[in-house]
């Protein structure tokens with residue numbers, strides 16, 4: 001799960017922005033190692049290859065850098081899914097409608113990331129329906145293809161959100177739950193992802209791809225989720241900030 005990439009030398013707006021040079025290094029690693037990379041259309045099919053695992057690539061938030069990433073992917077024979085919060089279209093630093101059309105024409109997948117990029121669990125039923133359908137309608141109007149993939153902003157979803165998304169016509173649901181996907185996840189169409197964040201070196205990237213410590217990492221993710229549920233999201237984030245002293249992010 002990627003968000004934006006930033007040109008080398010630029011200041012990261014947040015930890016989800018990866019320097020372009022790192023992104024290129026990561027894609028080169030995939031190419032040289034020969035690790036299978038699924039075309040976006042196969043992500044939800046759960047097709048396995050090689051040693052039993054394959055990588056799928058997604059990009060959230062419709063950052064303008066998606067255009068650069070797509071050309072880096074294309075030159076290596078890869079494709080990815082790009083999730084667009086449709087209200088962002090045309091804003092500074094974000095994709096325009098013509099960019100989305102061009103990504104689709106290049107063979108990239110386009111999915112919804114809601115309309116306003118809001119936490120979907122907080123919405124009432126009619127707002128939820130509006131977020132999901134409006135975004136789908138706008139994207140289908142641009143790419144002239146069905147839009148069946150949705151990524152939940154902030155990973156915010158529950159059974160009600162899933163049911164509403166299914167009713168709105170989506171078939172594949174991308175969460176921010178950390179992990180890989182097996183037969184169970186792909187059968188349900190509810191897929192986990194692993195964020196690639198700023199500061200991850202190539203060894204860290206290799207660990208994501210090869211998954212040598214998968215069980216430990218899944219256990220850590222579950223502990224974090226339990227802590228969030230027990231403390232409440234805000235208290236958890238305050239506690240984490242206090243415990244993990246990171247350099248303060250530059251102002252946007």
Ligand SMILES: [Zn+2]
Nearest residue numbers: 060061153154
């Ligand atoms: Zn997002």
